[in-house]
Amino acid sequence: MNNVFKYNQLQIQCGFTMVELLVTLSLASILLSVAVPSYRTFTQDNLMVVHSNNFASSITLAKSEAIRRSSQATMCPSTNGTSCTGGTVWSDGWLVFADANGNGVVDAGDQILHVNAALSGGNTLRSGPTRTRVTFTANGFSSGFNGTFSLCDSRGATYSRALVLNNQGRLRSETGTGTCG
Numbered sequence: 001m002n003n004v005f006k007y008n009q010l011q012i013q014c015g016f017t018m019v020e021l022l023v024t025l026s027l028a029s030i031l032l033s034v035a036v037p038s039y040r041t042f043t044q045d046n047l048m049v050v051h052s053n054n055f056a057s058s059i060t061l062a063k064s065e066a067i068r069r070s071s072q073a074t075m076c077p078s079t080n081g082t083s084c085t086g087g088t089v090w091s092d093g094w095l096v097f098a099d100a101n102g103n104g105v106v107d108a109g110d111q112i113l114h115v116n117a118a119l120s121g122g123n124t125l126r127s128g129p130t131r132t133r134v135t136f137t138a139n140g141f142s143s144g145f146n147g148t149f150s151l152c153d154s155r156g157a158t159y160s161r162a163l164v165l166n167n168q169g170r171l172r173s174e175t176g177t178g179t180c181g
Contacts, residue, residue: 044153047121052151052161054116055090055125056171059134061114062096063169066136073113074099076133081115082106086132090125090149093118104133123153124180134165142169150178 016024058075066073076084078095083106085092096114097106106112119125131147142165149163160178165171 044121044155044159047123048151048153048159048161051119051123051125052163052173055094055149055151055163056173058094058096058114058116059165059169059171062134063136063140063142065096065098065113066138067140069098070138072099072102072135072137073097074102074104074133074135076104078115079118082112084133088127088129088131090127091119091123099135102135104135121153123151125149125151126179136169140169141167143167148179150180152178152180156180 062073062075073096074084075094075096077087077090077092079085079092081093081095084095084104094116095106095112098111098113099105100109101107127149128147131145131149134142134145134147136142136145144167146165146167149165151161151163153159157178157180158176160176160180162174162177162179163171164174
């Protein structure tokens with residue numbers, strides 16, 4: 001009889017009660033209902049920053065290559081990575097190339113310096129109606145190629161980014177001022 005008593009005392013209860021489980025699940029569901037929408041906004045904001053930085057890096061590359069080569073460098077929208085599309089939709093990708101003759105077209109002797117893939121997440125990047133390319137001269141200026149590029153996502157103009165390029169080749173970013181449509 002002594003052995004039975006010792007055996008019962010050594011047993012330890014493991015597990016959760018129903019009340020503990022319900023409280024835990026309730027707290028988890030409340031936290032998730034608050035966190036999931038915030039996480040979506042967080043990822044959308046980060047994707048906008050990534051796309052904005054990629055575009056700014058390509059502008060900087062085109063400008064620095066024009067100065068380094070003492071020749072013109074052009075950036076244009078491209079869907080295939082080998083030629084310019086001639087449109088104002090940059091969402092499908094773009095390329096930067098050394099434009100020896102400054103005609104804004106990838107010719108046989110022009111070197112392609114960078115190809116950027118299409119934007120992800122349903123984001124769009126558009127320029128004004130006449131901005132089908134940006135060409136930098138040997139001094140790094142983009143005279144005549146200034147303009148505004150609107151980066152938008154599914155949230156609309158309120159969360160858009162306007163990437164504004166001036167004639168001196170300086171790019172600045174404004175939040176909430178892009179034209180989405």
